[in-house]
Amino acid sequence: MREEIEIRLPAEPDQLSLLRTVAGAIAMRADFDLDAIADLKIAVDEACSMLIMQAAKGAVLRCTFGTDEDGIVVQSEVATDGNEPLDDTAFGWHVLSTLTDESSWTRSEAGVCLRLSLQRKVNNS
Template sequence: MSQRSAHTADEAGAGQQDFVEVRLPAAGAYLSVLRTATAGLAARLDFTLDEIEDLRIAVDEACAMLLGQAVPGSVLSCVFHLVGDALQITVSAPTTDGHTPARDTFAWTVLSALAGEVDATVDENSVVSISLHKKRGGGPGAP
């Protein structure tokens, strides 16, 4: 687990932002680490208890989607970007089929309701990423 604080995006012209990256085995037994990190970082941004719990569940759900298709023995990566009053979380893992999760499922609907903005991408190496963006005070399903 590594934390890189005060990473400046000044080079990109976006000002200062903090981020934390957690890398762990792509196995369900380790998801409690990500739920704890999510809660701690959301609390740092003064999210309400309900917003924190929504994010914890959303991260868990996003990871569950990825773990179902993750390459056995691979690494799950979770990057938290703290920007102003918002938290952007990107969970990634190399997958066996290189397909993003279906957006017409109950799981995707729940994820969108809990996290606000949700997106999924896949790169040329079949690494699937699910990104969540939640703004403090946005309410359920608000970005």
């Protein structure tokens, strides 16, 4: 069964600790191992930091965490003033690509949307 949690908060750096905490709690509740929980927390922090840097003044950062038997999908979106793309050649993007199974971004009418997924690892032992 798919569950989804959405959080909306000011697109400000001081909100990142709350997002890390929520990401960790969701991954723990979804029965991910400690390494995967830590990876997700770092990835959410990095992704939301990228979005906050591009956010329009007074923008709201919207993060949706979806879980199912396959894993966790995090979608974060923020309104921006311009049409500047996310730099997917930067070190931060490399971090996202390393810590997640999938990371992508798209431009919407209002701003930028970033999507991350972390698949559940199958234990064959």
